[in-house]
Amino acid sequence: MSITNIISKSFHPRLNEIDSYANQAEEIQDKVMMNLINMAKDTEWGKKYDYQSIHNYDDFKNKVPLQTYEEIKTYVERLRKGEQNLLWPSEIRWFAKSSGTTNDKSKFIPVSKEALHDTHYQGGADAVAFYLRSNPQSRLFSGKGLILGGSHCPNLNSNHSLVGDLSAILIENINPLVNFVRIPSKEIALMDEWETKIEAVANSCMHKNVTNLSGVPSWMLVVIKRILEKTGKQTLEEVWPNLEIFFHGGVAFTPYRDQYKEIIKSEKMHYMETYNASEGYFGTQCDLSDPAMLLMIDYGIFYEFIPLDELEKDNPRCYCLSEIELKKNYAMVISTSSGLWRYMIGDTIEFTQKDPYKFIITGRTKHFINAFGEELIVDNAEKGLAKACSQTGAQICEYTAAPVYMDKHAKCRHQWLIEFTKMPDSIENFASILDSALKEVNSDYEAKRWKDIALQQLEIIVARKGLFHDWLAKKGKLGGQHKVPRLNNSRVYIEEILNMNGKN
Numbered sequence: 001m002s003i004t005n006i007i008s009k010s011f012h013p014r015l016n017e018i019d020s021y022a023n024q025a026e027e028i029q030d031k032v033m034m035n036l037i038n039m040a041k042d043t044e045w046g047k048k049y050d051y052q053s054i055h056n057y058d059d060f061k062n063k064v065p066l067q068t069y070e071e072i073k074t075y076v077e078r079l080r081k082g083e084q085n086l087l088w089p090s091e092i093r094w095f096a097k098s099s100g101t102t103n104d105k106s107k108f109i110p111v112s113k114e115a116l117h118d119t120h121y122q123g124g125a126d127a128v129a130f131y132l133r134s135n136p137q138s139r140l141f142s143g144k145g146l147i148l149g150g151s152h153c154p155n156l157n158s159n160h161s162l163v164g165d166l167s168a169i170l171i172e173n174i175n176p177l178v179n180f181v182r183i184p185s186k187e188i189a190l191m192d193e194w195e196t197k198i199e200a201v202a203n204s205c206m207h208k209n210v211t212n213l214s215g216v217p218s219w220m221l222v223v224i225k226r227i228l229e230k231t232g233k234q235t236l237e238e239v240w241p242n243l244e245i246f247f248h249g250g251v252a253f254t255p256y257r258d259q260y261k262e263i264i265k266s267e268k269m270h271y272m273e274t275y276n277a278s279e280g281y282f283g284t285q286c287d288l289s290d291p292a293m294l295l296m297i298d299y300g301i302f303y304e305f306i307p308l309d310e311l312e313k314d315n316p317r318c319y320c321l322s323e324i325e326l327k328k329n330y331a332m333v334i335s336t337s338s339g340l341w342r343y344m345i346g347d348t349i350e351f352t353q354k355d356p357y358k359f360i361i362t363g364r365t366k367h368f369i370n371a372f373g374e375e376l377i378v379d380n381a382e383k384g385l386a387k388a389c390s391q392t393g394a395q396i397c398e399y400t401a402a403p404v405y406m407d408k409h410a411k412c413r414h415q416w417l418i419e420f421t422k423m424p425d426s427i428e429n430f431a432s433i434l435d436s437a438l439k440e441v442n443s444d445y446e447a448k449r450w451k452d453i454a455l456q457q458l459e460i461i462v463a464r465k466g467l468f469h470d471w472l473a474k475k476g477k478l479g480g481q482h483k484v485p486r487l488n489n490s491r492v493y494i495e496e497i498l499n500m501n502g503k504n
Helices: 003-009 012-019 021-040 044-048 057-063 069-080 113-134 166-173 176-180 194-205 217-231 254-263 378-392 427-441 443-448 467-474 492-501
Strands: 094-097 108-111 144-147 152-154 162-164 210-215 245-248 270-277 280-284 293-295 301-307 329-336 343-353 358-364 395-404 413-422 459-462
Touching: 003 113, 012 021, 012 113, 021 044, 021 057, 021 301, 021 329, 069 094, 069 108, 094 166, 108 166, 113 166, 113 245, 113 270, 113 280, 144 194, 162 166, 194 217, 210 217, 217 245, 217 254, 254 378, 254 395, 270 293, 280 301, 280 329, 358 378, 378 395, 378 427, 395 467, 395 492, 413 467, 413 492, 427 443, 427 459, 467 492
Parallel strands: 094 162, 144 210, 210 245, 245 270, 413 459
Antiparallel strands: 094 108, 152 162, 270 280, 280 293, 293 358, 301 329, 329 343, 343 358, 395 413
């Protein structure tokens, strides 16, 4: 019996607990909510909103208002200066720096010891458990796991807290035993200069027996390509013949899938999506044949959901898990064991099934284009691009899109800036297929495109090689969890990037 088989058995009790999600979801979430409230009732926040008198979900949503980062910012600033017992009773010293590129001002998300151990680390362990159940022939623990993370640094404003990418915080606080099965070393993993880090990761890992990868698809691809360059190999299984799984998250995998298939041709290779954000660990793909993720409902996170058509209202209606509908877009609201209360995380999801609850990520509440009533979301974009790539043989490295409200010819359209890894034979054909695919997946887009009256056919501008890398570098956002904004209603980002492309 292999070491993987032996370790696999230790996950069975936990898998039995997760199986109860199918018929006990409401009870589990009610218990999570009341545990959070009871834990925090004597904090400053708990006293302010009279947590002592909250006995059910109706009490909770009637007493506690919805929050964005701006509403909790003063609490976070006080926590970073060393005050405690504000949002959560246990000591909070770590703060996950907001990933993404939506604005230049960073957000600092508090991370408690409970969130580290009962949410993020439990999520990682459960992902492994799901994979081993789906692939009983696995030899995962016969080698090492390459975990690609960000960096952290001391809080420059205070001696009382530390700030970093979530991935770096997890590596810094991980059980020392895990270091026996992961690479690179902590010193390399936490380096903050990205391009130096690539070299160090490649040099330290390329001669190891790597069986699994964990990280953001875009940045992992950069490391893999550097390893192939340094070793002179054509495929990754020539470097790591026992590689079998990539646990990925942070950005949609669709634009990168074909590129991974080209450099990892092994039929035994698997891909599993995880949803681990700075604010919490929310979901894991539990079935390799189903791209939807299982909502993890016993991690110390209570979930609520706002239908997108309610989002802009002064008092949007929120639904608990038992009230949701399938095939409907919701903005996710969370209350967590780090002291985030009814916090609007900014992500949108769609449930694909109940009992147990499974979902897909559809985008961001601020990452969409709705300049002309078309309501184009990231999920639409990913599906459209996947079809255009499939039919033209193209491959995409990065992209962003924004509306052109009106040019000198009074034409409104969407403008896409795309960096191709492999160019299509015809940009015009690629644009036409993408446009048609968007009509198929989005009836609002189709209606606005009718006879080109309200919205003209989309325009594609080809980005020079390395453009998005250079833009992220200019922003100081290379590596880790940083990513390019896919869709935006304003032209702020696309104009910045276009200026670096030599075009306007």
